[in-house]
Amino acid sequence: MNEKNKILVIGSANTDMVISAGHFPKPGETLIGYDFMTNHGGKGANQAVAAARLGGDTAFICKLGDDSFGHSIMEMLRKEGIDVSYSSVSDQASSGVALICTIPSGENSIIIDSGTNGLLSPDDVMAAEPLFAEAAVMLMQLETPIDTVIKAAELGKKHGACVILNPAPAPTGPLPEALLRNVDLLIPNETEAESISGVNIQTDEDVAKAMDEIQKLGVKNVIITVGCKGVYARINGKLVKVPAFKVKAVDTTAAGDTFCGALCVSLCKGNNLEEAILFANKASSISVTRRGAQMSMPYLNEVNV
Incomplete structure (x- = not known):
């Protein structure tokens, strides 16, 4: 990595x-569920929170609604120590x-x-160019408009960030x-890699x-996550499989997001x-043992044991 160490997440x-339920409902079926809860989520926010909790100097660019949900999310991001100035x-x-x-x-x-995730625009990204100039790693997903993702990748490359x-x-x-x-670096799971x-x-x-096939499309490096089976990567030209940690999964909701945020932190180090x-x-294996998205994400002291 370069001398910069900020992680910039757009999403x-x-x-x-x-x-929770005993099984997924079939068409027309009404189930009696249990353990209802609300939790802050969204792939971009999840990845930003994962990185911040694991010690990453993290900034996040998103668009929220002027409603109770949006105000609650903004307050949470600030409490996590995430730069939300843009x-x-x-x-x-x-x-x-x-x-x-x-x-x-x-x-x-x-x-x-x-909702407002669909309104995050290339202009919003352009306005945040000072953050791109500080970023060592830039992380994106596909829950915001593709033109915005393209512009973010362009700015990340312009300023020398590792674009993920x-x-x-x-x-x-x-x-x-x-x-x-x-x-x-592209990080798909099996389904996404097949697509x-x-x-x-x-x-x-x-x-x-x-x-x-993915690298033929222009991507430099690829990691494919395969859930409980681990992760595949090509390192120094050799296909390497890094096994997952064996745990009892309770809820896999934010496992991939935890993985992505944690990877960025480690690369920045x-x-x-x-x-x-x-x-x-290791970070994602901890997250699946807990329910919820961001509430399941570990802190650095939990991973470094």
């Missing part, structure tokens, strides 16, 4: 409303909301209303070349093929990619 912020509030839509159902296996089903894209939720069409050419590469992933050889993956795996 979504939601309020999650979570309810995040903004709009009265043109409500804040983003996610409805989440979790089942005993730890799996979840999510429906999102993007977590392509979630899985894209329904090809990702623009204008975006991928400025991405230094982007067109490769059905069943074996290690399929993982390697998917990485090859000068660790190599394999060391960063190990640190990120």
Whole structure:
């Protein structure tokens, strides 16, 4: 990494409303659930909180609604020590909301209303260029408009940041070349990697093929997360599998976001990619043992034990 150490996250912020059930409801089925809770979420905010709790100097750019959800999220971000000087509030839509159902296996089903996340614009990103000039690592997802993500990647590259894209939720069409050419590291899960590469992933050889296809699109480096099976990366030209830590999963809602935030923190500390993956795996393994999104994310002292 360069001499800068700020982590800049651009993306979504939601309020999650979570309810547990014995199984996912079938069409037309009404279930009696339990353990309802609300939690701050959104992939961008999740990743920013994960990085901040693990010791990263973190800034976050988002757009919130002028409503109780938006004001609560802004207050939370500030309490987490995150720089939100270029995040903004709009009265043109409500804040983003996610409805989440979790089942005993730890799996979840999510429906999102993007709200003001859909209003985060390239102009908002351009206005925050001073933050890009300070960033060592820039992290993005796909819960905000693609033109905004493209502009953020361009600015990150212009200012010498390591540009990281977590392509979630899985894209329904090809990702623009204008975006991928400025991405230094792509972090998809299996589903997202299959969507982007067109490769059905069943074996290690399929993982390697998917990485090859993704890199042909212009991405420099690829990490593929495969849940409880661990993480695949190509390090010094060799495909490496870094196993996951064995834990009993309770709720996997923010595991991928915790992984991404933790990876950024470790890279900013000068660790190599394999060391960063190990640190990120440990952080995400802690998060799945707890319910909720941000409330499940560990602090640095919990990971460094």
